[in-house]
Amino acid sequence: MDEFKMLDTFRQALGQMRQGDFFQGAPGNPFRMTESPVTERISRAFETALRLQERPADIALHYDYQKNAPEFQNALGEDWPLVAERYIDLFANGHGSVRPDLCLHNPLNVTNNRLAIEVKCGSASGFKIYHDLRKLRLYTDPDGLRFDTALFLHIRGAAQGPIETLRRWAGSNPRRNINAQEFAAQLARADNLATPAPVQGAHYYIWSIPELMFNDEGTLDLACIQEEEIRHDYAFGDVFLNQDYPLQ
Template identity: 40%
Template sequence: MMRETDFFFNNPHEHRVCDEQRFTTRLQHNFCTYVDKNQEQLLLHEAANNPVTFEFQYNHVKSSRGFRAVFDQYGYDRALEMFSELLNNGRGSVIPDLCYHDPENITHNRLVVEVKCGSTSPYSIYHDLRKLRLYTDPEVLNFQTGIFLHVLSPNIDPIISVKNWVSRNPRSVPINTPNYDELRNNNYIATPAPVFGISYYIWRINNPVFGRDGFFNTNCIEEIEINSNSFDGSCFV
């Protein structure tokens, strides 16, 4: 349902630009419109005797307090240990670009999307994929579907880009990153691959195509399924 004006706008210099924040806002609007029209077919609601109201949220903070409220101590300690660079030892938060879930209970989660537009650093891709690992982990947030959506992505495959980044030493990690020294100096780095039996997806749109009716042609999306074997190699743990 998206149109070319949802992807691009002309800046004051008349250059066609795909802005990440503007695109994500338009994406949220289109998701909401689609879901409202197709609720029964999508089976997005629980049984009538246990209704759940799902909402789309943009840049929604899932704080450490929110994690602690829904996990037992073992589950919370496990999340802190496995995703220390995201949760920052209980002082951090996890912010998905776009999510569809029950905001009253972060264990009722349906869809999470991380968005990047244009060229971005391999570390930024890795960081988003790590968040997708956390979101889709059945013992953490248990999102049913996770997508890394890269619009106007460079030619290099994001998996190769991340592998190249982790193989370099010292690591090119932004200095304000939590656990900067650990990431930069450690020979191994936590894998962005999901747990065994779980998948999430990379959707690349290198050249958006629009039909005669003006709507985006989804056939131009390149889909890559990420599973537990996608980031095998000596650099990951």
């Protein structure tokens, strides 16, 4: 299954979801949306769509699948120190982990896999968006995890969209709403930040759904998905240096 088939299958999976898959219908707040159950339902819809496609028997879809630093060290061998330094904001000096919300992969392989997806629902801080995009850079980095591609899906976020939210956060002084371990928070308060864009030769995607719309059959109208491909030269803003850590 190539990249475009994977993305189209994911798109069709979203197109089978209904209003009740997104909203929990809490008393007094019928349109309440919580990230974890929505992501789990997206996972189930994607798995159903994947069953209709031909795929290698060793490729599986996992929800909230943790990959930690020791696993990366074993898989990357002599390349691990370089990767750990470049993504020190994610690995926290070798003690961190990376947990894709959805992962289409061979569970026995840490690297050289298919598709990693990060999902955000509702308002998300600029730091959380930045953190997820940094993970997408790691996933698609040929010197890192070497996924074929990756995707950031933001559902009912701020009106300006995730990229503008990220730019406004990066340009604020001081930067607000940094909810992270102290080590990552210190890096995120620095004058300059490592780029969230993919490395040269790689790419990932940002899909935004500002408002959920449903067709006459009651399923998600795919026209409400705004899709953008992100490459290494994408202009996120002057604060971001076109490099990883350590910043020069």
